Amino acid sequence: MYLSKLFIPITKDLPAEAKIKSHQLMLRTGMIKQSSAGIYSWLPLGFKVMKKIEQIVREEQNFIGAQEMLMPTIQSSEIWKESGRYNDYGEEMLRIKDRQGREMLYGPTNEELITDVFRSSLKSYKSLPQLLYHIQWKFRDEIRPRFGVMRCKEFYMKDAYSFDLSDEEAKKSYNKMFYSYLKTFNRMGLKAIPMSADTGPIGGDLSHEFIILADTGESQIYADKNIFEINPDLYKLNDQSLQKMREDFSKVYAATDEKYKEEEFNKMVKKNNQMITKGIEVGHIFYFSDKYSKPMNCTIDDKNGKKTFVKMGSYGIGVSRLVGAIIEAKYINEVMKWPKSISPFDVVIIPSISKNNKENLDKAEKIYDELKKQNIDVLLDDVDENMSNKFKKHDLIGVPYQIIIGSKSKGNNFEFKELNSQSEILSLEKIKLKIKK
Amino acid sequence: MYLSKLFIPITKDLPAEAKIKSHQLMLRTGMIKQSSAGIYSWLPLGFKVMKKIEQIVREEQNFIGAQEMLMPTIQSSEIWKESGRYNDYGEEMLRIKDRQGREMLYGPTNEELITDVFRSSLKSYKSLPQLLYHIQWKFRDEIRPRFGVMRCKEFYMKDAYSFDLSDEEAKKSYNKMFYSYLKTFNRMGLKAIPMSADTGPIGGDLSHEFIILADTGESQIYADKNIFEINPDLYKLNDQSLQKMREDFSKVYAATDEKYKEEEFNKMVKKNNQMITKGIEVGHIFYFSDKYSKPMNCTIDDKNGKKTFVKMGSYGIGVSRLVGAIIEAKYINEVMKWPKSISPFDVVIIPSISKNNKENLDKAEKIYDELKKQNIDVLLDDVDENMSNKFKKHDLIGVPYQIIIGSKSKGNNFEFKELNSQSEILSLEKIKLKIKK
Numbered sequence A, B: 001m002y003l004s005k006l007f008i009p010i011t012k013d014l015p016a017e018a019k020i021k022s023h024q025l026m027l028r029t030g031m032i033k034q035s036s037a038g039i040y041s042w043l044p045l046g047f048k049v050m051k052k053i054e055q056i057v058r059e060e061q062n063f064i065g066a067q068e069m070l071m072p073t074i075q076s077s078e079i080w081k082e083s084g085r086y087n088d089y090g091e092e093m094l095r096i097k098d099r100q101g102r103e104m105l106y107g108p109t110n111e112e113l114i115t116d117v118f119r120s121s122l123k124s125y126k127s128l129p130q131l132l133y134h135i136q137w138k139f140r141d142e143i144r145p146r147f148g149v150m151r152c153k154e155f156y157m158k159d160a161y162s163f164d165l166s167d168e169e170a171k172k173s174y175n176k177m178f179y180s181y182l183k184t185f186n187r188m189g190l191k192a193i194p195m196s197a198d199t200g201p202i203g204g205d206l207s208h209e210f211i212i213l214a215d216t217g218e219s220q221i222y223a224d225k226n227i228f229e230i231n232p233d234l235y236k237l238n239d240q241s242l243q244k245m246r247e248d249f250s251k252v253y254a255a256t257d258e259k260y261k262e263e264e265f266n267k268m269v270k271k272n273n274q275m276i277t278k279g280i281e282v283g284h285i286f287y288f289s290d291k292y293s294k295p296m297n298c299t300i301d302d303k304n305g306k307k308t309f310v311k312m313g314s315y316g317i318g319v320s321r322l323v324g325a326i327i328e329a330k331y332i333n334e335v336m337k338w339p340k341s342i343s344p345f346d347v348v349i350i351p352s353i354s355k356n357n358k359e360n361l362d363k364a365e366k367i368y369d370e371l372k373k374q375n376i377d378v379l380l381d382d383v384d385e386n387m388s389n390k391f392k393k394h395d396l397i398g399v400p401y402q403i404i405i406g407s408k409s410k411g412n413n414f415e416f417k418e419l420n421s422q423s424e425i426l427s428l429e430k431i432k433l434k435i436k437k
Helices: A021-028 A044-063 A077-083 A111-119 A167-187 A225-229 A239-250 A262-268 A319-330 A359-373 A387-397 A428-436 B021-028 B044-063 B077-083 B111-119 B167-187 B225-229 B239-250 B262-268 B319-330 B359-373 B387-397 B428-436
Strands: A032-036 A039-042 A074-076 A094-097 A103-106 A130-139 A154-164 A192-196 A206-213 A219-224 A254-256 A274-289 A299-301 A307-309 A311-318 A347-351 A378-380 A401-405 A413-418 A424-427 B032-036 B039-042 B074-076 B094-097 B103-106 B130-139 B154-164 B192-196 B206-213 B219-224 B254-256 B274-289 B299-301 B307-309 B311-318 B347-351 B378-380 B401-405 B413-418 B424-427
Touching: A021 A032, A021 A319, A032 B074, A032 B111, A039 A044, A039 B074, A044 A130, A044 A154, A044 A167, A044 A319, A074 A077, A074 B032, A074 B039, A077 A103, A077 A111, A094 B094, A111 A130, A111 A154, A111 A311, A111 B032, A130 A167, A154 A167, A154 A319, A167 A192, A167 A206, A167 A239, A167 A274, A167 A311, A192 A219, A192 A254, A192 A274, A206 A219, A206 A319, A219 A225, A274 A319, A311 A319, A347 A359, A347 A387, A359 A378, A359 A401, A359 A428, A401 A428, A413 A428, A424 A428, B021 B032, B021 B319, B039 B044, B044 B130, B044 B154, B044 B167, B044 B319, B074 B077, B077 B103, B077 B111, B111 B130, B111 B154, B111 B311, B130 B167, B154 B167, B154 B319, B167 B192, B167 B206, B167 B239, B167 B274, B167 B311, B192 B219, B192 B254, B192 B274, B206 B219, B206 B319, B219 B225, B274 B319, B311 B319, B347 B359, B347 B387, B359 B378, B359 B401, B359 B428, B401 B428, B413 B428, B424 B428
Parallel strands: A347 A378, A347 A401, B347 B378, B347 B401
Antiparallel strands: A032 A039, A074 A103, A094 A103, A130 A154, A154 A311, A192 A206, A206 A274, A219 A254, A219 A274, A274 A311, A299 A307, A401 A413, A413 A424, B032 B039, B074 B103, B094 B103, B130 B154, B154 B311, B192 B206, B206 B274, B219 B254, B219 B274, B274 B311, B299 B307, B401 B413, B413 B424
8 A cells, every 4th residue: 555545644733632642643643533422433544453453353263163143233122121231221321212212222232132142043952052252333322431442432342152051161161262362362462461350230250351561551450470471372272271271370469459459469479570550451251150041031951851041151352442452552652563463554665755866766666566466565655755754654653664765775675674673774585574474 | 164063043934024035044044133123133154144245345345446444333413414414314314312412323324424534634636536435334214124134224334435636537436436346246146237327315416226136126127138248357447448348338228117218228129138127236336526525515625726625426335235135136946055255155064964873974074174174164064864854954055065975975985066956976176176166
């Protein structure tokens, strides 16, 4: 993509309404545009990042055997009355009357709807376990939406639901999701800590939040540094190994202020290993057994033909929220560097262009064609602007690799820079290898 | 995927509420489940087909240089008041009041919102032309939703918008979309006819519908058979070639009852070439110049610095609707055969299983593993059911290729069947080639 053709309304002003750095960056680089309070359009740059995050989430859900489906955004109030949450949910639920006066709502979450789908679909224990997920827009009518995509009204979320015959079996599904979440965040270059958590309005008795470290995070966290020594890739996708993984995590201290107790922290964690920092919640998983299946009469026939309420859990990842959260974690000292796996482009070519000399632009275009042939997603900055401005701009756009076509590039060797590192002079072949690595 | 694990609630009953065959088939094979009147959940089988359609649409939009973005589902009423459509739109618009009493709505289309995004983003003719698109859920509060996903309330749509400096330039964008649509439908194995059309509530003076042939279609169509001789693949993505393509189409008679005139049809088309049949609209494109940019004051500076209203068009494809439309076109004599490019699976393995003999199932599993390694998406019917029932079921699920592991399969040769054809005995290598072809 040539930058001059990209629909990317970059602005130099610091937007007044944006109080945190992810919101500022997303507006300045034209990733999003507010359409009304707490509701955003995703412009091409932001959209590309969000889609890459979505795809990683999808692949890791598929890997553990979860099946993708899609529930609608608009739900009937009936099922929420069955579960008892219609009145409980309060004003954050966007309530709607259709033209016939029926009470509808824009789904803030989908426990009721998935239970309704399930109860009319499967009847036998033989079909269990089942893991279903969808990635769909949700709506919460926040009274004071703020922080850009971090706390907005219309947001994009992956929510998964597990269905099992017994509490014991259900814990195995829970462990699979626990594992999937760690792998998902790892692939995005994030350090995510699972923390046992309260269950809130979803309900249930077992729950973990997944929190990534960011100085600007909303949650205070207290943890043993050793928690990062536990590598999810060393566990296998079988019940025993995943149970071991859960146990290994539970032995290492990690808590948010909600659950933090100073005495316990000091007792369990050596001073040297104590980490007190801030973090942002990016995922939350719940096990709530028959909290929804019972009031909604969602049963399964067991081996003896006896009807039993199916045991359920739910598992959320904030896909649109992650875009903001990752910026909070990775935008440091006025430089944003996207993790390679979710960067909007693989590499940007920055030629030094002057009115009388288009030689560098010609060179840049040749390299562009060459890289495109190799399926490398390249951005070419063909805008007529001085190099100092260009570099400032690309410090914000955040493509991790740059090929700079200026005085240092000679013949078939070009200046190559990884953001936050020194540049080096390399052949195009070596550059390709670096990008693809 | 093993069929016993797939979340696929197959029902043998013909659902009473379903009046047309696509709706019947989608319910019977568990592709969708109604959640409330005109609102559906997409279960894994239906979801996979819809995603494949979406991906073809996306690739062909990208091919002509359109950029993907994403606008929200909930819009403010303000911009609709600016364009003057807020009152015009009538009861099909789902109107919502948020907790602060603000008038919002669930977008039925996005001309206003994209104009709002554009006017605050780009200012110079240098940034033109621009083609932007998104694939997003829309809502129309149909008074009598029916025909399943063909006429429902919440539907998935690709809508694109073009921005140009002059009417002349804008026609070039229009031609690109025209070309892209023909290629898109071709890739789905559909014969689509572009018909000049009325513009309706979108407005403007140039418009085409794209209609696919289906005996059960809603529109009566009259066309010259020669229209299928025009092959979009023979044109090139440049202004001149695309203008030629438009002209070639305009020379061949094609009209819906709206525009049909008997005398003209008989004069222009020889008896032998007259085709009178039915069809379903799957795409619609509009050029409406400054219909929205003028009232919404969306201007661009031209070369002389003079402000001029940007010239716009809009271009829709009903992605969820296409799933139903394709079934209407391809489900014939109780057999559904998905076009290869959008089939939910590449191939299904159907072993004959009996309680005392699992040999065929073992064989099937080996073939399954072998095909999976080649990135072939396989369904294995491991359900314990007689073969006659299995075949009936797969006539509905519609995977175009079957490997049948029964008495005819011997050693390393297996019975291979393409739906609606005779089976043949082939080695696995030959089967792989057939599937990949």
